[in-house]
Amino acid sequence: MSKPTVDGPGQAKLQALASAASLAQTVHGHVEKYAIAIRTTQPTTAYGQMIKRAATPLIGLLRSQFQLLADITTDLILVATRGGSGDQARLRALRERVGQLKSGIELAITSTTQKHAVRDDHAKLPSSDASGE
Incomplete structure (x- = not known):
């Protein structure tokens, strides 16, 4: 089965979502580096700013x-830049937000593909001939 074709605005949205997915993966990597730093008791002060710098273009x-x-x-x-809470609580909240963001991007890709699908009549003809109707 071929990929559904998408109209122009849908392609622009999907391109933005693909870029967002890449940036979200980068943010996820920084969060996991933060987790490793917590586990190995390394200094964690720079990780909040790293996450902020990686996530700001997403907005x-x-x-x-x-x-x-x-x-x-x-x-x-x-969550990444606020002070006062413990590292474990901050890490848990960051992982939760990254999960929400990544699943939201996946849902947005699916809904954009469905909303902006373009009917392709040429693709339908061979499939109806092959069924013998």
């Missing part, structure tokens, strides 16, 4: 079309 990328995902990213940055 601008997602703000125009996917406001909810941009809000999750903003919350992730707030």
Whole structure:
């Protein structure tokens, strides 16, 4: 089965979501490096800023079309940069936000593909001839 074709605005949204997925993976990598630093009792002061720097472009990328995902990213940055809580609690919250962000991006890709699907009549003809109708 071939991939569904998507109209122009859908392609632009999917391209933005692909970039967002790549950036979210980078943020996830920084969060897991933070977890390793906590486990090995290394200094963890720089990781909040690293996560903030990696996640900030996501907000601008997602703000125009996917406001909810941009809000999750903003919350992730707030969790990463706030002070006062223990490292374990912060790590747990960061992992939760990254999971929400990545699953939200996957859902947005699926819904964008469905909303912007373009019917391809040429692809339908051979399949109806092959069925013998």
